[in-house]
Amino acid sequence: MPVEPAEIDGSKILITGPTGQVALPVVEHLATIADVYALARFRKAEERAQIEALGATVLQADLADRDSLSVVPEGLDYVLNFAVVKSGDFDYDLAANAEGVGNLMVRCADVKAFVHFSSTAVYEYVGHEPRRENAPLGDNHRAMFPTYSISKIAAETVCRFVAHHHRIPTTIARLSVPYGDNGGWMYYHFLMMQQGIAIDLHPDKPNYYNPLHVDDYIEKIPYLLGAATIGATTTNFGGSQRVSIEEWCSYIGKLTGLEPTFQDNPKAFGSLCIDVETMHALVGETSVDWRDGIRRQLQALAPELVQ
Numbered sequence: 001m002p003v004e005p006a007e008i009d010g011s012k013i014l015i016t017g018p019t020g021q022v023a024l025p026v027v028e029h030l031a032t033i034a035d036v037y038a039l040a041r042f043r044k045a046e047e048r049a050q051i052e053a054l055g056a057t058v059l060q061a062d063l064a065d066r067d068s069l070s071v072v073p074e075g076l077d078y079v080l081n082f083a084v085v086k087s088g089d090f091d092y093d094l095a096a097n098a099e100g101v102g103n104l105m106v107r108c109a110d111v112k113a114f115v116h117f118s119s120t121a122v123y124e125y126v127g128h129e130p131r132r133e134n135a136p137l138g139d140n141h142r143a144m145f146p147t148y149s150i151s152k153i154a155a156e157t158v159c160r161f162v163a164h165h166h167r168i169p170t171t172i173a174r175l176s177v178p179y180g181d182n183g184g185w186m187y188y189h190f191l192m193m194q195q196g197i198a199i200d201l202h203p204d205k206p207n208y209y210n211p212l213h214v215d216d217y218i219e220k221i222p223y224l225l226g227a228a229t230i231g232a233t234t235t236n237f238g239g240s241q242r243v244s245i246e247e248w249c250s251y252i253g254k255l256t257g258l259e260p261t262f263q264d265n266p267k268a269f270g271s272l273c274i275d276v277e278t279m280h281a282l283v284g285e286t287s288v289d290w291r292d293g294i295r296r297q298l299q300a301l302a303p304e305l306v307q
């Protein structure tokens with residue numbers, strides 16, 4: 001039995017990183033049922049307009065700059081922290097991603113629940129072993145995003161510290177390959193297939209992940225909020241199905257007639273599938289079959305190519 005979901009309708013929710021791939025559909029959905037505040041640096045005017053058009057209140061701030069967070073209103077019920085930066089500058093990325101979650105939690109210490117979205121990129125590479133939440137951590141994504149894994153690990157630590165210190169009910173959800181009609185990792189693979197670019201694969205095949213469809217993560221958010229504890233609940237957060245890059249590329253090939261080409265690269269991210277036991281106990285199983293999710297994505301983003 002999953003936990004009791006939080007009551008979201010009519011609540012006052014702060015969402016950080018609202019213009020990002022993962023959070024944008026969440027803003028779109030929650031703005032129809034709740035009072036949504038959307039926080040980002042908003043360097044592009046059109047992104048600000050896009051969020052306002054969805055009915056959310058824009059808050060312009062930088063998580064790395066605690067004074068800028070004075071724009072955050074009082075009386076919030078919930079916070080969903082999706083913001084992330086991968087500039088490659090360790091000082092800034094640690095300040096925004098790790099100190100940033102601390103700055104935000106201190107500012108919103110009275111909320112009923114705080115969800116910090118982390119990543120399975122915090123786990124050390126260990127081959128095909130599904131990672132439990134207590135598996136060894138490591139600098140998994142260094143080859144492509146030098147600051148990412150380290151700043152996500154640091155962010156989790158700051159988040160736990162502030163949750164304990166300020167007694168803020170908190171959940172840390174480690175996302176695995178979130179995707180939907182606005183993109184996701186497999187869409188980049190599709191683009192590479194379209195352009196005849198070889199896709200790097202770790203030689204220890206198959207390369208397993210647990211893609212999580214947007215319909216599922218939107219449905220699970222109230223449960224993640226309901227699972228929050230002042231000890232900071234930590235859970236993997238991916239699809240219940242394990243799928244390899246090889247399988248999803250081959251399925252994209254079947255849908256589009258494009259042929260994937262692969263090349264071995266020992267520096268490519270290796271298999272990173274998750275143990276789903278804790279996640280299932282807290283939020284239940286996911287329901288979107290990965291093939292349906294990918295077909296829908298391509299129908300939305302490249303309809304002319306779906307056969």
Ligand SMILES: NC(=O)c1ccc[n+]([C@@H]2O[C@H](COP(=O)([O-])OP(=O)(O)OC[C@H]3O[C@@H](n4cnc5c(N)ncnc54)[C@H](OP(=O)(O)O)[C@@H]3O)[C@@H](O)[C@H]2O)c1
Binds near residue numbers: 023043085
């Ligand atoms: N996408 C994936 O495949 C994936 C996989 C695993 C985990 N995740 C996690 O999911 C979350 C969302 O990822 P995403 O891919 O959607 O990110 P994204 O597309 O890169 O978007 C990042 C968002 O954060 C905001 N942001 C960046 N720096 C900020 C700062 N200093 N202060 C305030 N806001 C800031 C950005 O807006 P501005 O630039 O306007 O500030 C933007 O809205 C992250 O926590 C990420 O670690 C993602």
